[in-house]
Amino acid sequence: MDDKLKELADLMFPNVKHDIAYYENKYPKRNLKEGARVTRFAPSPTGFVHMGSLLSAFEDYKAAKDTDGVFYLRIEDTDQKRSVENGIVGILNDLKNFDIIPDEGMISETESIGNYGPYIQSERMEIYHTFCKDLVLRGLAYPCFCSSSELDETREIQEINKERIGYYGSFAKCRSLTIEEAIKKIKNKEEFVVRLKSPGNFSNKIVLHDEVRGDIEFPENDLDVVLIKSTDKLPTYHFAHLVDDHLMRTTHVMRGEEWIASFPIHDQLFEIFNFEKPKYAHLGLVMKIDEEGTRRKLSKRKDKEASVEYYHKEGIPKEAVKLYLLTIANSNFEEWLDSNPDKSIDEFKFDFKKISASGSLFDVQKLLNISKNYLSRQKASTIYNNLLTWTKEFDLEFANILENNKDYAIKIFNIERDTLKPRKDYLSYSDIKNHVWYMFDKYFKNVVYDFQKINQKEDLKIILETYLTNYLDLSDKEVWFNKIKEMCDKLGYASNIKEYKKNPELFKGNVSDIATVLRVALTSKTNTPDLYEIMILLGNLKIKERFTKCLESIK
C-alpha cells in the first residue's frame, strides 16, 4: 500500500528531488529581534500599482519598518493571464516613487535580493511540488481528473437542490478513487489537478483571529480546494500562500478583505503542516461613490483616480498622496501629524487596531487639502525644482519659462511663504500656473481686464496716471502704502475703510477700490497675493509698461 502511494506521488511529481526538511533547513526562521514583523507586498506583475494596493503596500512597509523587521516584494505570477511584459519593473517604479523600497525580493524583471528566494512564484515550482507531494504521501491530497464540464454539472445539481456549492464530501468524486485507478489514469496521460483531502467538517465551528476585526467564527473548511493546477502545474493562491509565507517566514499577512472567506482554508493548510501561523489583518477595500451615488470598490478599469499615475499627471506631490494614504491607513494619524508637524512620518507608529474595518471612501477633496498644506510648507526653491520637473513632462512651454527665469520664479513662489503662516493657494503642481501666469509677459499678452466696481474710463485713467506720475516709490512697504492712502484722499476715496463704512456717501469709494484698479491693471486679476510684493517683483519699469498698456486698452 505504501509503495503504491509512493508510486502515485512520484508519478504526480516526477521532478521533486528534495523533501520538506530540506527547505525547512534552507529557509530557517529569521533571526530578528523580538516583535519584529516580517511583511510582504505580493502583487501580480501587471505593470502598475492600483491605489488600493499602494495603500496595503504602504501599510505592510510601515508595519515592518516600525519594528526593524523585514518587508519584501514577492511576485505572484501563478496566473499567467495577469502578467504583462516588464510588469515587475512598473511595480517597482511605482513603489519607489513613494519611497517604498523592499528589503528583500525582486529588484528588477529577473533579479532579486535576499536569502529566502526565489521571490517570483513561477520559479518556485519545485518547492510547491515538494510540499504537495508530502501531502499526497500522507494521504492528504489526491489527483482529481474531473473536467470543467463535470464540475459545472455538479454545481448545477447543487444549485437546483439548494445545496452548498463546491467540491466536498460526496461531491468530491475523485476523492474515492483508488490509488491504482489514479496511477492508471496518470499513466494514461489524463490531465489532473491536485486537491486537498480536507479533514474538516462543515458543522464544526472554528474561531479565527483577525488583527483588525477581532475574532471571527467560521464553519470548518471541508472543501477539497485545488492546490496545483493542471495545465501549468502552478499552485493556486491558497497553496502558494501557505508555502511562500511559511518559507519566507512572514509574520503578518495583510491583504484585502476579499480573502476573509478563504481564511478557514488557509488556517487548515497551516494546521495540516503544523506550521507556525502568521497573524492576519484583513484590510477594508478602498471605495468610491459612483455618479449614480452608489458606493463601490475603486476600480482599476473604470476610475482614473485608481491609478497611481493619475496623481503624477495631476501634479499632486507624492508626499501628499503618502500622507493621505496614511490618514486612511491609521485613523489616529491625522491627529498625530497635527501635534507633531515637524516630525518625520517614519516616527509615527503604525497600529493594527487603528485600521478601519470598513472600506474608506476615496476623498479627492481631502487629498487636495493635504496637498495644499504640504505645498505651503515647502521652500520656494523646492517648489521650483519639483515644478520644473513636472512641467518638463506636462507643460514644456512653462518649463522653458521657468528655466530661463529661475531666480525670478523662485521669488514669485516665495511671496508670503517665508512667514509663520505661509500662503496656501497652490493645490498641486498643475495648479501653480493658475496663480502665477500673469507674472510672465509671455502669458500676459492678450489679457482682458475686468475692473468690476470702478469701470468709468475717466476714473481709471486718473487713478493709473496719478500713480504713474507720483507714486512709484517702492523702497518700503509702509511708505508705499501710505502713499496709496494719500492718493485716495487726493482723489476722493476713503483711505480708511472704517470711516468709509460709516459714511460711504461722502466718498467715491475706498482704498480697496484703488488697490483693485492697480491690481487689475497690473495682473488683469482682481485676486492676487500681496500687491506690494508683486510690484517689487515686476519692478517700476514693468509697472509703467503694464499701466501704459492698460491705459491704451481703455481709450
Add this chain to the structure above:
RNA sequence: GGUCUGUUGGUGAAGUGGUUAACACAUAACCCUCUCAAGGUUACAUUCAUGGGUUCAAACCCCAUACAGACUACCA
C-alpha cells in the same frame, strides 16, 4: 442559495456601558484684511441603518430586519 464582513453628520472618522457624540475635510456666517489664499470665531448628528430586548443607564451588550460589500474558479 450558502459563508463571512461592514453600516456613527455631505465626507473621512474618534468613541466599546454613564461624554455637551472628539477631531479633520467640505459648507455657511462673521471677524481680520488693499483683493484673494490663509488665519480667528461660530454654526452644522437631540443622535450613532431600523425595530425590539437586557440595564438605573446603550452608539457601545443581545436578538431580529434592512441595506451595502466580499467570497462561493484549475483568478488573485
